[in-house]
Amino acid sequence: MSQADALSIARLKDAAPLFSALGDATRLALLVSLCSAGPLTVTHLSGRFAVSRQAITKHLEVLAEARLVSSVRRGRERVWAFEPGRVEDARQYLERLSREWDVALGRLKAFVEA
Amino acid sequence: MATSTTDSIMKEIQLRAPQARVWKALSDAQEFGAWFGMKLEGAFVPGQPVFGRITFPGYEHIRLEMKVESMVPETLFSYRWHPYPMDLARDYAQEPMTLVEFRLKAVDGGTLLKVVETGFDRLPADRRDEAFRMNEGGWKQQMLQIERYVAS
Numbered sequence: 585m586s587q588a589d590a591l592s593i594a595r596l597k598d599a600a601p602l603f604s605a606l607g608d609a610t611r612l613a614l615l616v617s618l619c620s621a622g623p624l625t626v627t628h629l630s631g632r633f634a635v636s637r638q639a640i641t642k643h644l645e646v647l648a649e650a651r652l653v654s655s656v657r658r659g660r661e662r663v664w665a666f667e668p669g670r671v672e673d674a675r676q677y678l679e680r681l682s683r684e685w686d687v688a689l690g691r692l693k694a695f696v697e698a
Numbered sequence: 699m700a701t702s703t704t705d706s707i708m709k710e711i712q713l714r715a716p717q718a719r720v721w722k723a724l725s726d727a728q729e730f731g732a733w734f735g736m737k738l739e740g741a742f743v744p745g746q747p748v749f750g751r752i753t754f755p756g757y758e759h760i761r762l763e764m765k766v767e768s769m770v771p772e773t774l775f776s777y778r779w780h781p782y783p784m785d786l787a788r789d790y791a792q793e794p795m796t797l798v799e800f801r802l803k804a805v806d807g808g809t810l811l812k813v814v815e816t817g818f819d820r821l822p823a824d825r826r827d828e829a830f831r832m833n834e835g836g837w838k839q840q841m842l843q844i845e846r847y848v849a850s
Contacts, residue, residue: 603704607819678818681781682707685813688734689711692811695733696715696723 605650610635611643615666618653623665625658706816714808721772724800742766742777759786765795775800781815794820 605611610633617632618624626644630637644664647653655662713720723729727738727748738750744766752760762783767776778795796817803810 603819603821606704678704678707681815681818682709685707685709685815689709689811689813691733691735692720692723693711693713695729696713696719 601650602652605646605652608643608646610639611647614640614643615647615652618664618666619668623663625661625663627661629664705819706814707818709813711811711813712805712808713811717772717802717804717809720802720809720811721775724775724802725769725771736762738764742769742775744769763790767797768799773802775802781821793822796821 606615613633614629617629621628626637626640629640629644633640644653644655648655648664652667653664654667655664657663723733725742727740727742727750730742731738731750731753735754736750736752738748740748742748742764747763747765750762750764751758752762760783763779765778767778768774776797776799778797780790780793781796783790794817796815798813798815801812801814803812
């Protein structure tokens with residue numbers, strides 16, 4: 585195994601909570617908002633969604649646990665920001681499984697075309 | 699409901715073989731095992747599980763279960779399984795399975811095969827780590843097999 589591979593595995597080993605965090609339509613929409621609009625407060629976000637501020641905060645906390653977003657306190661409110669590195673991890677994970685299928689299907693192709 | 703992009707893997711491949719040939723390679727458990735790299739004990743029957751062992755050197759201790767869902771001749775073959783159940787100490791039976799669907803369609807010069815595996819979002823978080831770790835090894839092994847195949 586190359587060193588680059590080993591590094592990437594170490595990085596992906598803690599990628600797991602990502603998948604449950606991303607598996608919700610509201611959380612994905614929140615992520616997209618933070619991604620396109622930049623850092624926002626819950627007050628700003630609640631103007632864009634038909635859910636309560638409490639619900640938005642809860643969703644953001646789930647996203648934060650998966651390190652998809654981070655927040656900093658500014659006065660009385662928190663400002664939430666998108667963390668792009670984590671989405672890249674999730675994409676890489678499925679990419680690996682996807683390649684596994686490519687190889688298996690390559691063998692099927694050789695098998696039926698022989 | 700929208701499906702998240704982390705829940706599924708989709709593949710499409712054109713095979714220069716008649717639909718009936720591809721169907722046999724999928725629906726006949728012995729043939730499936732031959733290209734997939736496992737030895738299956740028994741035939742594929744909708745609603746029934748089939749157990750098998752990986753035949754790649756170094757992975758022979760791995761037992762796999764495939765729970766066949768649908769078999770529509772020359773059209774659809776689907777089953778559920780636990781992807782990469784490599785930890786012998788773990789009881790995978792308690793965990794959700796992913797669903798694998800093979801869809802066949804006759805096209806000019808052969809068969810178009812679509813493969814969709816869904817249900818990754820429901821896997822336990824630590825299971826995904828493991829699936830990834832093991833996948834790395836499995837994938838390397840499969841590359842070696844292919845290299846051997848094209849070189850011979």
